Amino acid sequence: MTARQDPFRTPPVALTVAGTDSGGAAGVAADLTTFAALGVHGACAVTAVTAQSTVGVHSVHVLPPAEVRAQVTAVLDDLPVAAVKAGMLGSPEAVRLVAESLPGRPGRPLVVDPVLVATSGAVLGDAGVAAAYTRVLLPLATVVTPNLDEARTLLGRDLPRRDAAAGLAELGCTVVLTGGPDGAGPSTTCVDWLAEPGCVPVPLEHPVVDTTHDHGTGCTHSAALAARLAHGDLVADAARAASDFTTDRLRAGSGWRLGRGRGPLPHVHTRSTDPSGGEL
């Protein structure tokens, strides 16, 4: 029986270090609800407060690094954190802080979603943040989950998906390069590239879901990956499970109508849409 089926078993703990989204779709909201859906207790250290909705990002307030450090220290001093996820960090200082206080290896996996630009186009991390990711955090990460634009910014090169994933893996971390639908014509398949250091990249394919409820999809995917690592999965298994969970939730939310723009995913509200009825 898994922790998800038996809610009375003490769950593993995951910590997210990320920004808030006042609309409740991305960032800390997506991470904590994803952790809950996958049978993990979520703790959080907030790095930035954003005023945003389904329509876009209205303002960003990055918290002082000392406040972020105090939250991380409070959690680590008390709770048995089994995995950490870093989402929007917002400043080079916060990137360095995560690198100093949350080393990803050997015992505690660290998933880094290098959030730089929101789906709406708002900048959530500038060039200084991108440089700090590449220099200090990615070499310590267990897994990094950029989309193609983020990977190209981090590498400083315009490479195709597979090569971008392989290029980042040379920094020493496993890469899951996420890929929503391509935008170049009708596509029925999403391809994420899994690149482990020293290995040939592997495509992880899943069907495209036609939905307007996709705000926070990347946060959901990386939080699901951290949750499965907290349960003890191997990285490749956690990557596949994260992709399955995200697709399932995108499907479940395709009937929702919340907000005037890109709505949230239902992380905990509806039943699995897995046609086999299996537990994800």
Ligand SMILES: Nc1ncnc2c1ncn2[C@@H]1O[C@H](COP(=O)(O)OP(=O)(O)OP(=O)(O)O)[C@@H](O)[C@H]1O
């Ligand atoms: N419409 C879709 N249908 C199916 N899967 C999708 C769709 N959009 C995204 N995904 C999947 O969701 C996961 C997250 O990918 P995405 O490319 O949206 O991340 P992202 O751009 O980094 O998001 P964010 O900016 O929120 O961090 C990947 O596994 C991707 O394949």
Ligand SMILES: Cc1ncc(COP(=O)(O)O)c(N)n1
């Ligand atoms: C606080 C925060 N973190 C991450 C994202 C990225 O999510 P998306 O690309 O879906 O806008 C966001 N918009 N806000």
